Amino acid sequence: MLRFEHVSLSYGAQKIIDDISFEIQEGQMAVLIGPSGCGKTTTLKMINRLIEPSAGKIFINGEDITAQDKVELRRHIGYVIQQIGLFPNMTVAQNICVVPNLLKWSKEECDRIVHQLLELVNMPYEQYAHKYPSELSGGQQQRIGILRALAASPPIVLMDEPFSALDPMTRRSLQQEVRSLQQKLNKTFVFVTHDMEEALDLADVIIFMNQGKIVQMAPPEEMLEHPASGQIQDFLGKFIQAASPKGLTAADFMRSGVYTVPASRGINECVSMMQRRNVDTLIVVDDAKRYQGTVSIADIRLTGHVVRTIDPLIRCNTPTVHGGDNAKDCFDLLISSGAPYLVVLDGEERVLGIITKTSMASAMAEQLWG
Amino acid sequence: MTIQDLPQALWEHLTFTVVSVAAGFLLGLVLGILLSRKPALSGVVLPVLSIFNTIPGIVFIGLLFLAWGSHLATVLVALGIYATFPVLKNTYAGLISVDQQYIEAARGCGMSPAQCLFRVELPLALPTVIGGLRMSTVYTVSWAVLASMIGLGGLGTFIYAGLSSNDNGLILLGAIPAALLAFVLGSLVDLLQRHVVPKGMRKAGERA
Numbered sequence: 001m002l003r004f005e006h007v008s009l010s011y012g013a014q015k016i017i018d019d020i021s022f023e024i025q026e027g028q029m030a031v032l033i034g035p036s037g038c039g040k041t042t043t044l045k046m047i048n049r050l051i052e053p054s055a056g057k058i059f060i061n062g063e064d065i066t067a068q069d070k071v072e073l074r075r076h077i078g079y080v081i082q083q084i085g086l087f088p089n090m091t092v093a094q095n096i097c098v099v100p101n102l103l104k105w106s107k108e109e110c111d112r113i114v115h116q117l118l119e120l121v122n123m124p125y126e127q128y129a130h131k132y133p134s135e136l137s138g139g140q141q142q143r144i145g146i147l148r149a150l151a152a153s154p155p156i157v158l159m160d161e162p163f164s165a166l167d168p169m170t171r172r173s174l175q176q177e178v179r180s181l182q183q184k185l186n187k188t189f190v191f192v193t194h195d196m197e198e199a200l201d202l203a204d205v206i207i208f209m210n211q212g213k214i215v216q217m218a219p220p221e222e223m224l225e226h227p228a229s230g231q232i233q234d235f236l237g238k239f240i241q242a243a244s245p246k247g248l249t250a251a252d253f254m255r256s257g258v259y260t261v262p263a264s265r266g267i268n269e270c271v272s273m274m275q276r277r278n279v280d281t282l283i284v285v286d287d288a289k290r291y292q293g294t295v296s297i298a299d300i301r302l303t304g305h306v307v308r309t310i311d312p313l314i315r316c317n318t319p320t321v322h323g324g325d326n327a328k329d330c331f332d333l334l335i336s337s338g339a340p341y342l343v344v345l346d347g348e349e350r351v352l353g354i355i356t357k358t359s360m361a362s363a364m365a366e367q368l369w370g
Numbered sequence: 371m372t373i374q375d376l377p378q379a380l381w382e383h384l385t386f387t388v389v390s391v392a393a394g395f396l397l398g399l400v401l402g403i404l405l406s407r408k409p410a411l412s413g414v415v416l417p418v419l420s421i422f423n424t425i426p427g428i429v430f431i432g433l434l435f436l437a438w439g440s441h442l443a444t445v446l447v448a449l450g451i452y453a454t455f456p457v458l459k460n461t462y463a464g465l466i467s468v469d470q471q472y473i474e475a476a477r478g479c480g481m482s483p484a485q486c487l488f489r490v491e492l493p494l495a496l497p498t499v500i501g502g503l504r505m506s507t508v509y510t511v512s513w514a515v516l517a518s519m520i521g522l523g524g525l526g527t528f529i530y531a532g533l534s535s536n537d538n539g540l541i542l543l544g545a546i547p548a549a550l551l552a553f554v555l556g557s558l559v560d561l562l563q564r565h566v567v568p569k570g571m572r573k574a575g576e577r578a
Contacts, residue, residue: 048478075480085475089493089568098479132570148479158478 001026001188002047002156007056009042009212016042017053018212024205026155029182029189031199033235034209040192043209044158047190048077060156075099078149078157078187082164084141086133092118092144093129099152117147120184121177139170146178150185157182159191163198175201196235200224208232248327253363254344254353260285263292263311267304270295283343283351284314290349294318320345323352327363330355373543375527380547383524386514387555390446391507394453398506399499401454402461403487409466416459423455427513435520445517452513453506460502464495493568500566504559511552515544525551 002024009017017039024030032040045051046058049070058065065073086095096117097110118125121143133141142162149157159178163171179202182189193199199206200220207217208228216228227233260283261270270282274297284292293314300313307313320343321330334342334355342355405412431448438444468491476486492499518526528544531537 050474050477071480071482073480074478079475079478081471081474081478083469083471083474085471087472087475087490087494088570089490090570098481102480102485134570 001028001061002030002190003059004043004046005057005059007043007046007053007058009039009046009051009053009055015212017046019056020209020212020214021056022207022214022217024188024190026188027186028204029179029191029202030205030207031191031193031203032207032209033193033196033199034215035231036194038209039212040209041160044160044190044192047156047158048074048079075102075152076154076156078152078154080142080145080149080157080159080162082161084133084138084145084165086141086144086148088133091130091132092136095133095144096147096151098148099154103152105152113151117150120181121147137170138166139174142166142174143177146174146181150181150187153185154187156188156190159189161192161194164193164195171198178202196237196239200239208235248363248367249323250321250325250327250330250342250344250355251323251352253327253330253360254323254355255359256353258283258351258354260289260351261295261310262287263314264309266309267300267307270310271297271300271304281318281340282310283354284310285351288348289351291320291343291345291351292316294343318343321355322346331360334360376543376547379523379525379527379544380551382517382522383511383514383526383548383551386445386449386517386522386524387507387510387551390449390514391453391503391510393446393450394506394510395457395503397450398454398457398459398502399461402458402499403465403492405458405462406465412462412466416462419455419458423452427452427516428519431516431520440520440522442522444520445514445522448516449510449513453510456505456509457499457502460498460505461495464498464502465491467498468494494571497563497567497571500559500563504556504563507555507559508552511548511555515548 004020004022006019006021007017008015008019020039020043032043034040042051046053047060047065049065052066087098090098093111093114096114097105100110100113114129115125118128123140123143128136128140133144136144145162146159149159162178163174166174175198178189178191191199191202203220205217205219206223208215208223210229210231216223216232218226218228223232224236224239227236259273259277261273263284263286274280274282280297281294284295286292293316295310295313296315299315300310303313317339318341319333319337319339321333323344323346330342334357340356344352344355346352405415427448430451431445434444434448472490472494473486476490481489514524515526515529517524518530525544525548528540529548532540532542532544
């Protein structure tokens, strides 16, 4: 989709960009990151030829961009800048339609685009289309800035630190919006930031630059696991720690030694066991100690007087995981299912333990503070 | 010189002012735009212009009279050149001070340099440009008094006649309509300002 081949830029003896080559696939969100002056913004601006390389070639869909007319090229590449740059003399609708107007699209078409795009970011047309940028908040302005970049549905959208001037709350919600827009529209995004958290959240692939060179180009997980240099490690900082539990499994997070009862046990025995242990459910196993399900005090109260054993009251609605499952997935399952605990099984479906929020929290605390 | 001559003189004065300001405005606008495309030149051009600007109008119109004689063109050219300066300076200053973010956004959107100028830079510089127009209008009303010095009429006729005959009434008969004319034309430019300045920028313009 987008390919740099041995691109360099020097001003005199100073090398700004030093022989970089990379390729970004269609529909990917690529994030350029690195310390100030590393050449990330310069690299971005080469894509729409606001800056011309002194050597090397850049291809979009296999076509050399220097062979195309600059102005025409830019009309097919979305561009969002940090300072937002909405034209203060134009309304929201006029700002959104700047590029469609340059492309001489019909008035009806432009109007349709404005309606559609404003809807996409939940800004009602009637309320916002005819306002001027000075009447909007910073976050709303940058939303319009993004819509302006998307209006002519360019296949590539460039974003140069678009959220760094916004407050953290607004930044967060705009990041999510950009992520969902990018997935919905399946466009290729190239995003410059100096914020590693933003990069990790948004990127399909992170390109880390330093002194005009690419130090590492990798998906976020890979970069977290194998940072290519000490500098990247510094940039990742706190995220590396947060990422190291990736190797943890359900077994690390569970409470073992839980009591189980065979399905053949009588009702009364189970009730007294629950009272003794102060729990409201019991884990039921068969003769081979294989997991069968759970039985709850509520069910026993409701129908316990018509049955003698707990066998008919067994329910299988408690989620189960295996000891080797990824701890993060178990955590997500525990939260999303709303179940009070997860049952952890071994390869033979025997009960190893349970994961509760408490066991999860204490295991995490141990990871964090040792 | 009586009050019956006033409408005629006023009309002449108005014509001198409007024609030379219109010409000066166009010239100043074009030169200001050209200069803003080559800001490096402004370091040379602007100081030269301000030196030229300090030559008193009365000297310049006199020199031009010596060269060309008593023609309408002499007055119009002299006034036109003086009317050019404020517009040129303000156009240049207005265009230069357009925030870089808008220009980068315009280029990034795929505007050609001309589109960027007409759709973004000039509208944003407009309040300053019109400010220049206002200055040159008000100045030109007073400079047009000089037209009578080379015998071409206007309100200056009353003032010169009054000065030479020591008749204060005559002086005021020229001076008061001239002052009123400056005030009225200035207000008209203000009205224009309110109409042509893009709506989204009016608040900013009012603050400035």
